[in-house]
Amino acid sequence: xxxxxxxxxxxxxxxxxxxxxxxxxxxxxxxxxxxxxxxxxxxxxxxxxxxxxxxxxxxxxxxxxxxxxxxxxxxxxxxxxxxxxxxxxxxxxxxxxxxxxxxxxxxxxxxxxxxxxxxxxxxxxxxxxxxxxxxxxxxxxxxxxxxxxxxxxxxxxxxxxxxxxxxxxxxxxxxxxxxxxxxxxxxxxxxxxxxxxxxxxxxxxxxxxxxxxxxxxxxxxxxxxxxxxxxxxxxxxxxxxxxxxxxxxxxxxxxxxxxxxxxxxxxxxxxxxxxxxxxxxxxxxxxxxxxxxxxxxxxxxxxxxxxxxxxxxxxxxxxxxxxxxxxxxxxxxxxxxxxxxxxxxxxxxxxxxxxxxxxxxxxxxxxxxxxxxxxxxxxxxxxxxxxxxxxxxxxxxxxxxxxxxxxxxxxxxxxxxxxxxxxxxxxxxxxxxxxxxxxxxxxxxxxxxxxxxxxxxxxxxxxxxxxxxxxxxxxxxxxxxxxxxxxxxxxxxxxxxxxxxxxxxxxxxxxxxxxxxxxxxxxxxxxxxx
Amino acid sequence: xxxxxxxxxxxxxxxxxxxxxxxxxxxxxxxxxxxxxxxxxxxxxxxxxxxxxxxxxxxxxxxxxxxxxxxxx
Ligand SMILES: Cc1cc2nc3c(=O)[nH]c(=O)nc-3n(C[C@H](O)[C@H](O)[C@H](O)COP(=O)(O)OP(=O)(O)OC[C@H]3O[C@@H](n4cnc5c(N)ncnc54)[C@H](O)[C@@H]3O)c2cc1C
Numbered sequence: 070x071x072x073x074x075x076x077x078x079x080x081x082x083x084x085x086x087x088x089x090x091x092x093x094x095x096x097x098x099x100x101x102x103x104x105x106x107x108x109x110x111x112x113x114x115x116x117x118x119x120x121x122x123x124x125x126x127x128x129x130x131x132x133x134x135x136x137x138x139x140x141x142x143x144x145x146x147x148x149x150x151x152x153x154x155x156x157x158x159x160x161x162x163x164x165x166x167x168x169x170x171x172x173x174x175x176x177x178x179x180x181x182x183x184x185x186x187x188x189x190x191x192x193x194x195x196x197x198x199x200x201x202x203x204x205x206x207x208x209x210x211x212x213x214x215x216x217x218x219x220x221x222x223x224x225x226x227x228x229x230x231x232x233x234x235x236x237x238x239x240x241x242x243x244x245x246x247x248x249x250x251x252x253x254x255x256x257x258x259x260x261x262x263x264x265x266x267x268x269x270x271x272x273x274x275x276x277x278x279x280x281x282x283x284x285x286x287x288x289x290x291x292x293x294x295x296x297x298x299x300x301x302x303x304x305x306x307x308x309x310x311x312x313x314x315x316x317x318x319x320x321x322x323x324x325x326x327x328x329x330x331x332x333x334x335x336x337x338x339x340x341x342x343x344x345x346x347x348x349x350x351x352x353x354x355x356x357x358x359x360x361x362x363x364x365x366x367x368x369x370x371x372x373x374x375x376x377x378x379x380x381x382x383x384x385x386x387x388x389x390x391x392x393x394x395x396x397x398x399x400x401x402x403x404x405x406x407x408x409x410x411x412x413x414x415x416x417x418x419x420x421x422x423x424x425x426x427x428x429x430x431x432x433x434x435x436x437x438x439x440x441x442x443x444x445x446x447x448x449x450x451x452x453x454x455x456x457x458x459x460x461x462x463x464x465x466x467x468x469x470x471x472x473x474x475x476x477x478x479x480x481x482x483x484x485x486x487x488x489x490x491x492x493x494x495x496x497x498x499x500x501x502x503x504x505x506x507x508x509x510x511x512x513x514x515x516x517x518x519x520x521x522x523x524x525x526x527x528x529x530x531x532x533x534x535x536x537x538x539x540x541x542x543x544x545x546x547x548x549x550x551x552x553x554x555x556x557x558x559x560x561x562x563x564x565x566x567x568x569x570x571x572x573x574x575x576x577x578x579x580x581x582x583x584x585x586x587x588x589x590x591x592x593x594x595x596x597x598x599x
Numbered sequence: 600x601x602x603x604x605x606x607x608x609x610x611x612x613x614x615x616x617x618x619x620x621x622x623x624x625x626x627x628x629x630x631x632x633x634x635x636x637x638x639x640x641x642x643x644x645x646x647x648x649x650x651x652x653x654x655x656x657x658x659x660x661x662x663x664x665x666x667x668x669x670x671x672x
Binding site (some may be wrong): 445447455 | 632
């Protein structure tokens with residue numbers, strides 16, 4: 070099949086070059102995260118202006134593994150099905166050491182979820198669908214070919230200097246979401262330090278087009294015969310595209326390693342002679358793990374790679390950034406709608422900084438395992454891998470990337486009581502489960518909408534201001550969700566008569582032993598920082 | 600303190616000899632792997648994080664008032 074050709078979007082032409090324009094919300098950067106934020110705000114009725122310096126989608130090979138939580142968020146935004154239709158679903162990972170398989174793991178041992186543990190998909194498809202949905206919403210003013218060159222923060226927003234082909238202009242925004250990626254101009258304009266750990270190892274990323282019958286699994290080799298002393302990762306993407314990551318070591322020459330002939334030889338050694346393939350994309354990377362000290366700077370908020378950077382092991386960059394948008398947008402929306410005070414936005418820091426730290430910790434540990442430095446590190450790494458073949462006790466030590474899991478916002482200031490602690494404590498993303506609605510099979514998370522919600526089991530709560538109620542019933546009942554498999558109650562840990570308060574980002578805010586309204590309303594206020 | 604600090608082996612000389620024997624003929628890297636495997640196997644057997652942390656600190660010489668090898672960076 071022929072290579073995919075990215076769409077080009079028309080450059081924005083400012084109506085008054087040299088003039089000043091206003092926006093309530095400006096989003097700098099139309100990558101995966103900026104587009105997700107724009108669409109999330111639009112779903113909540115908030116208009117935004119999105120500025121991107123480029124006029125097309127992300128080029129080359131970047132994020133490919135989209136996690137279940139990201140898919141659930143895309144589901145809430147109305148485009149989850151596209152990921153399922155196009156993406157490659159996989160749940161199994163295999164780890165090889167030298168010439169043998171060390172062990173394999175199943176990421177989703179339980180069924181009964183609308184979305185699998187992961188789908189693999191080129192980042193540009195995700196971005197394209199987000200753009201289409203943003204356009205269709207009528208609430209996102211997408212401005213391509215619009216580079217932000219300066220940012221002056223103010224108490225009531227920020228002034229953005231924007232450059233276009235047709236000249237510059239100033240955009241005075243009340244709120245700025247900085248989603249302009251790892252080299253963030255906004256971050257540099259505010260002169261904010263971005264510090265952390267640098268890893269010296271170089272990696273070669275080759276996207277290879279071929280017809281091959283490897284299964285849809287994640288294969289990771291430590292020290293394989295075809296690439297001795299280093300690691301290799303193989304992933305399947307749609308369109309007969311395969312991602313191969315070769316660890317090159319610290320002394321590799323990036324220019325020489327990019328030479329197509331050299332790459333072809335590496336790939337051929339891996340696939341064996343006689344396998345026909347085309348090189349679709351080649352690049353050489355080093356990795357870093359770092360973050361901003363704070364993500365909120367008054368009316369300027371940082372999301373995605375602009376706020377934090379991780380190594381790719383564990384697929385935490387894009388997935389983490391999408392969760393930033395999921396976390397921030399409902400808060401900004403209700404602040405703008407006058408339903409919550411501005412200080413609610415401080416909880417974005419309180420919730421997403423620990424999440425970023427968790428991502429950084431996992432991805433740093435994986436990088437340390439994959440690229441051991443010094444003889445002791447290598448001895449432990451190889452000891453683990455040698456033991457793992459025969460002894461299950463050693464397998465949990467094997468770290469080829471702890472794949473992205475939704476953050477649990479354990480210590481969030483927005484969390485309310487946990488009156489009946491069982492499963493899914495406050496701060497957890499609500500687990501999905503199959504249900505029947507009017508006798509038809511459906512999914513729990515699909516019933517949630519975009520607002521606060523009270524999920525009650527075998528109870529009929531009184532009507533409460535600002536709160537939708539969803540009833541889970543053990544047997545069919547008009548207007549209620551029928552928990553026919555019992556999975557919803559089990560995963561949520563809800564006994565009959567109990568209920569959970571769910572935030573607009575589908576996270577559990579509090580759990581109650583009864584549906585008495587006072588504690589519920591108090592928790593609802595707390596979750597809005599009132 | 601959860602880590603045992605009193606002698607607990609009936610024949611320490613025999614264990615010591617078994618350790619020396621296990622390392623015989625191994626090069627530096629293989630010796631390190633052997634020790635690493637031992638640590639991992641025993642750590643899993645002990646399974647008590649507080650005990651393991653204490654042992655790690657003791658080995659590193661970072662327990663106050665203890666006379667272990669000084670830690671170097
Ligand atoms: C090799 C590789 C593999 C990866 N694999 C995975 C994976 O499997 N799963 C995963 O979740 N993540 C993965 N990631 C990480 C993922 O690609 C990033 O975390 C993700 O793209 C971050 O999205 P973002 O929107 O924050 O930034 P970006 O996608 O970088 O978007 C930034 C946008 O801002 C625009 N911009 C920049 N400066 C300006 C400016 N001054 N003015 C206007 N616009 C500007 C750019 O044009 C761009 O569109 C991988 C990354 C790499 C490099």
